[in-house]
Amino acid sequence: MATEVVLPALGLTVEKGKILEWYKKEGDPVQKGEPIFLVEADKVTTDVESPSSGVLSKILIPVGVEVPILTVVAIITEPGEKLAAKWMVEGPAFSTAETSAEPPVSPGERPRAKTGVPGDRGIVPAARRKAKEYGVDLSQISGTGPDGVILLKDVERVLAAESKISVVKASTLARKLCEKEEVPLKEILGTGIRGRIMQADVKAYLEGPTATAAGPPLGSTMPMSTIRRVIARRMSESAFNAPHIYFFSEVWLDPLLQFREEVLPVFDKHFNLRPSINDFLIKAVALNIADFPMLNAQLKGEEIHIMPEINIGLAVAMPEGLIVPAIPCADRAGLVEIIRHRADLVARAKEGKLTLQEIERGTFTISSLAQYDITHFTAILNPPQSGILSVGKTDEKLVLVEGQVRVKRITRVGLSVDHRIIDGTTAADFLQHLKWKLEHPAFTFMSL
Amino acid sequence: MLEIRYFEEKIVDQYARGNVPGLAHLYIGEEAVAVGACTCLKETDLITSTHRGHGHCIAKGADMKPMMAELFGKRTGYCKGKGGSMHIASLSLGMLGAMGIVGSGGPIANGAALAAKMRKSGQVVLCFFGDGASNTGAFHESANFAALHKLPVVFICENNLYGISVCMTRHTALKNIADRAAGYNMPGVVADGMDVLAVYKTVGKAVEAARDGKGPTLVECKTYRFRGHFEGDPNLGARYRKAEEVEEWKTRCPIKRLKEYLLEKKIAKRGEIDHLEKDARERVEDAMAYANASPFPEGRETLEDLFA
Amino acid sequence: MREITLREALNEALKQNLQRDERVFIMGEDVGCFGGIFQVTAGLMEEFGPDRVIDTPISESAIVGGGIGAALNGMRPIVELMNIDFTLVCMDQIANQAAKMRYMFGGQMNIPLVIRTPSGAGRGAAAHHSQSLHALFMHIPGLKIAAPSNPHDAKGLLNTAVSDENPVLFIEDKMLYNMKGPVPEEYYTIPFGQASIRREGRDITIVATFRMVNKALSVAQELLSKGINIEVIDPRTLCPLDKETILASVRKTGKLITVDEGTRCNGFGSEIAAIVAEEAIECLQAPVIRVSAPMTPVPYGPTLEKFYIPSEENIKEAVSRLMGYG
DSSP: OOEEEEOOOOSTTOOEEEEEEESSOTTOEEOTTOEEEEEEETTEEEEEEOSSOEEEEEEOSOTTOEEETTBEEEEEEOTTOOOOGGGOOSSOOOOBOOOSSOOOOOOOOOOOOOOSOTTSOOBOHHHHHHHHHHTOOGGGOOOOSGGGOBOHHHHHHHHHOHHHHSOOOBOHHHHHHHHHHTOOGGGSOOOSGGGOBOHHHHHHHHHOHHHHHTOSOTTOOOOOOHHHHHHHHHHHHHHHHSOEEEEEEEEEOHHHHHHHHHHHHHHHHHHSOOOOHHHHHHHHHHHHHHHOGGGGEEEETTEEEEOSSOOEEEOEEOSSOEEOOEETTTTTSOHHHHHHHHHHHHHHHHHTOOOHHHHHTOSEEEEEOTTSSOSOOOOOOOTTOSEEEEEEEEEEEEEEETTEEEEEEEEEEEEEEETTTOOHHHHHHHHHHHHHHHHOHHHHTSOO | OHHHHHHHHHHHHHHHTTOSOSOOOOOTTOHHHHHHHHTTOOTTOEEEOOSSOHHHHHHTTOOHHHHHHHHHTOTTSTTTTSSOGGGOOBGGGTBOOOOSSTTTHHHHHHHHHHHHHHHTOOOOEEEEEETTGGGSHHHHHHHHHHHHHTOSEEEEEEEOSEETTEEHHHHOSOSOGGGHHHHTTSOEEEEETTOHHHHHHHHHHHHHHHHTTOOOEEEEEEOOOSSOSSTTOGGGGTTTSOHHHHHHHHTTOHHHHHHHHHHHTTSSOHHHHHHHHHHHHHHHHHHHHHHHHSOOOOGGGGGSSSOO | OOEEEHHHHHHHHHHHHHHHOTTEEEEETTOSSSOOTTSTTTTHHHHHOTTTEEEOOSOHHHHHHHHHHHHHTTOEEEEEOSSGGGGGTTHIIIIIIITTHHHHTTTOOOOOOEEEEEEOOSSSOOTTSOOOOHHHHHTSTTOEEEOOOSHHHHHHHHHHHHHOSSOEEEEEEGGGTTOEEEOOSSOOOOOTTOOEEEEOOSSEEEEEOTHHHHHHHHHHHHHHTTTOOEEEEEOSEEESOOHHHHHHHHHHHSOEEEEEEEESTTOHHHHHHHHHHHHSGGGOSSOOEEEEEOSSOOOOSHHHHHHHSOOHHHHHHHHHHHHTTO
């Protein structure tokens, strides 16, 4: 029977070897134990002995070729035996030596520690910290992690859109009525115990939606929603910690309004977009901050961090409270980009579909009550930001220009800053330059 | 001896083919020591072995089938595939284990001997170790302890002149390791490790003395391994041994010598010897077949046998 | 840059050190004439002579103790213990003497000793020749520990070890000896206590040692196509340990896996997990997972050893579990 000669295993770490010399030729007789070739592996050379006696019928691996160990390098046949057809291949045949059956591979279950204590609905540390920081009620959250563990993303989801999580309390009758009339339950203000929505509330809603917009009736008590609590806490934090100073300026808006009218049809036709005054405001403020980076600063402990990106937040009024998504890198964004961003963010804000990142990235806020009959107002900073611009309504006014009476459309803008890090002259400077930018739109918005 | 020789030769081939993982330290050339020594023993006697333990195992009565299976890493091996070549053991045969740590057998042999003394079991323990091991701290501690307590142990030093690549003249200050025995107040004897009868006689006396409560003996068997330290040792140790030296020792092959002796003294006939050889070869082939047919253990079995 | 094996890189480092400083010498079993059981010291005795590359008897305590004494008295010895398993034979000399003498004697003396030793399983060498015991030594104050995972780091770290005035346990993963990589020809050092971020990522941090670093990188590459972005950190030295790099990474990703070939209990992974739990727990978004060998000796047979050594499958399972945490 033929014997396969292999490149033998040569110790623990050898993986390959190269035959340096064949001591025998094909057809030569060989004795068991006689060296038949010289192999080099890891810079060490050694003779390899013949595993049996017979005739060296076929050399499969020639001199100079490096092969893995256990490769069949030659065949020895018994005298008179014919070489099997499969070995009569010309050139290196890299068939591996016959080995016993492949060892079965077990997937290798490694014993693992159990997650959490059974019965205790766990929460991962990062989620716990976030919940604590933002005052999120953990009992309201259902965790999506293994075994119902509350994950960071679960808390973030709550913060971005409170309405999805909090359980709406309502009476069965109220629910039925809502279903029948196809009215969203969460839109309705409950006047029952602890804000429970009663059938009467649904009826009232159906009769007059505006009634609810006027707010809850006298004498009612309702729990603060998560969002409301967060807002309350942050407002207090801001008001107590950051000494605010306020500045006001009257901006002549005619040039901007005219500019807008001129570009509107172009935007509409080419981009299918309609820029609002807020969009121009966002851009102008962003450009202004680029000139006055201190307005983009945040106080962290004892350090003033001037944030690397100028992300302008636009306050959006929601029934639960104010939400401020931010347009990223507004100083560098073209107006088209700003419009699109603004439209998208505001729409999603109203649907409660913002991500936390979209809110948290803001570095400066614009809060506009222009649609109300408010001349001006003092806004509270949105922590941890150090500046906020309030925008009042636009009014026609009589003004004196070099002794002449003119009619101008004027808007009062207000700037509140954190006096710990921004002082009066900086703020005044900022506001003055902003006014100039808004009053010279063509120059300001040249790079659209 | 034939079994050991044929078994080891089979391992040369199987190791080269990759069927024996890890390391293989073969006993070819030293058969006389294991066989000569173990033949002196009763079935209840014990031995501790070294990393070069196949010879001791077979000499102590191991079945080559589970031995080969163990070397292949199969579940039917003596150690369920967990120990391998360097760690074969069989408690039922009195084989307390081959060990990968050089010198570690001494203290263990002493312990077994101590227990034998305490239980008055009449057992004797053979502790095999090499010339290299005789320089470890553990050896010296064992020698002193055994002599001090007159333990029924025989220390058998298989001096094959090399600790891997370092010749005895470069690792030990003495010419005969047996001379160390005096330092521990125990008898030290040198025997021709290539002559199975000489080993048998010398060890026999030591075993008797131990059994009689006279304490340990250090028997140094001068022997030689024909192959390298491990399979894969380039050119069978040619990097540190001269070919002439190897050839010279090969002329003293213990199997060859015994064969010649038996034929010369007409103790056995040619035919009987041929039969013995054939028989031994067949048994090795049977062992191979058994090992090949045996299953590998499942990966999960790694986690078993840690604690009782 | 030329690529050489880790073994060659070490050989080169040893050679360059023997050349640069006549106080450097090598001592160990079979290091001279045989060139080392893994050929790391090949050719050195031929070049530098048997007085600088010394073959010793099988006497581990004498080897390490000898190194300590020589280091105290003006030399810079590099001793070798053939396998890390054998450090257990001379543990007294390593842990009680080398690690403690400077401290016990009030800083009077330096022991600039390097103990080189191969570790790791993978070739069926079984229980006495395959252990990964570095965690034991992390527990002994006074010993620095180098843990290279590739040829470039191996050479640099060995050079640093030789120049260090303190005892350094230089551990070589024996399965990495054949690994090839780019290695500068000149002498260079890599500072201790500086981890290497082998791959940047966002979703999960994997801290791995020795050969496991390569397994982690392989898994990270594969999982990128599934949108999972893994950061792989190689500590390079276990003592001093660069925990800042690890903590910064965990703060970024919130998810941590350690992969180490040592046994589970009190292994390398345990210490990393403890550090994170102590200094960055609020960043964790998921449990810390240790991928390690099980609590058994290293088994011999191929099917058993394969189960024993942490595999890429095990790492992927850990990743999969973490991804369940969002």
